[in-house]
Amino acid sequence: MLAGVWGWAGVAKLGDPDAAVRAVRAYDILPETFVKPFAWGLPFVELALAVLLLVGLATRPAAWASAVLLLVFIGATASVWARGLQIDCGCFGGGGQSSADATSYLRDIGRDGLLLCLALLVAAGAPSRLALDNLLSPEEP
């Protein structure tokens, strides 16, 4: 499921790089130097995490990285909410200005919180039998 969400989020952001930059700027958190690298690198990072989690390669590190990324998203959403900014999260493409209210910020934070729990479960659990991790470092019999 986590792989599916990352894949969806990554693909949705691919079509409009200028909208991605506007969405990141709207958060008003990153210095300008980092806006474009973050906006343009993020969709590929999300896709990479989706592929790693799906094929079971570096599963635990990918799950930890997912958890860190989700914490960043939760923190950023809470920050714009606290500052009274009205933006769309841009989580699945688009983003920037909107008439977002407390409910939509709570919904975004709640969704990311659930995904964070999932990521932590994956990070704590053993890789599945089909995971590529088993090929690279098979368990001793």
Added chain:
Amino acid sequence: MWWVLGGVLVAAVVAGFLYNRSSSTAENAKVVRPASSVGPHSGVLVGNANAPVTITEFGDFQCPVCRELHQLWEPTIEQLVQQGKVKFEFVGLQFLDQGTTESLRSAAAGVCAADQNKFPDLYNALYDGQSRTENSGFLTNDQLLSFGRSVGLTDPTFANCVKSGRYAGWVAKNTDATTRRGITSTPTVLLNDKQISNSVAADPQRLTDAVNQATGQG
């Protein structure tokens, strides 16, 4: 396994940056600077260039709140411009496009109309005829030309300007520059370069008072 993750993520950031930079309109589009965009924020100017007060609207022709503001303040703006107190600047932006180019092309069409000294007419037509749904596919080039014809823009120069996307690169660059200076929502209204709230802008009396205050008559 951490090295696998590290390598993949670094490669993803580099690949993502290069891929998106190559497909960004703001980075790659040919920028034609319009002779008609002479406002302090590179927008189209309406009214006497020597008017003491400049009211700047950062707008998007797909933005419903911009349309609402337009309907509320248009008579006041027109009156203030006619009185010579105000010059009105419109900076058309591409804020609401999501994988589409309706905001981009309509803003660019506005600049095409300005080249033909018909900007206020097309500006009014685009807001008044705005679709209820953003990014619905309503603002095709044919629809933009139809808006143009409705205000007397029948010159082939206008049609060529719209169809060729002559000012698309200009609008994309302007949008990028605008968000970089911290303007991230439309409509944003400046009065002599200072932001005023949309509620002041939409109230004829408060807007007139703000202009009179700026001219020292308040």
